[in-house]
Amino acid sequence: MGSILYRYLIVVVACLSLLAGLQVPNFIDQYQKRVDAHLREVSINLQPYQEIASKYFGGDLGKLIELHRNSGEKPFQEEGAAIEKMAQRKLRFEADLAALNASLPLKALNVLLHGDRELIDEALGQYSYAVPLNQDALAFGAGVAIVILLLVELLLALARYTAGKLFRSTPPLSST
DSSP states (O other): OOHHHHHHHHHHHHHHHHHHHHHHHHHHHHHHHHHHHHHHHHHHHHHHHHHHHHHHHHHHHHHHHHHHTOSSSSSHHHHHHHHHHHHHHHHHHHHHHHHHHOOOHHHHHHHHHHHHHHHHHHHHTOOOOOOOOOHHHHHHHHHHHHHHHHHHHHHHHHHHHHHHHHHHHOOOOOOO
């Protein structure tokens, strides 16, 4: 009976692992679309300032920001800080989008280690579960399932070994 339960447990773990693994490519896709959308938005918002920089400073947005920051007027100084913040945000999204032009495992690793926290939280908050049936998603899901199954098997083998060692090293009770 224990063997049957064990097999069913392994099947359930494999199915859940596969489904969880299939969600990773879906999440990466949704994250990448958010990065692209935010990049487009900040580019549109920055465009008028870039046009002014092109007209008066040969396209150097940094010179326009510096002009605002060095102004004697507090509102212009604050506007310079706002423009600089938009420009830095645009650079951040461009770098993130460039890093996402890689294979699926590298994309996943990049999002995990270097993903934009704001966009990750946004993607998680509005995440829509789906089961993508493309080659990358299926391979990634199968890979996750195999890794989790191997870990479960390893932990169970370790538990059996430890339990066996404990029972062998326990001296028998003497009946005197």
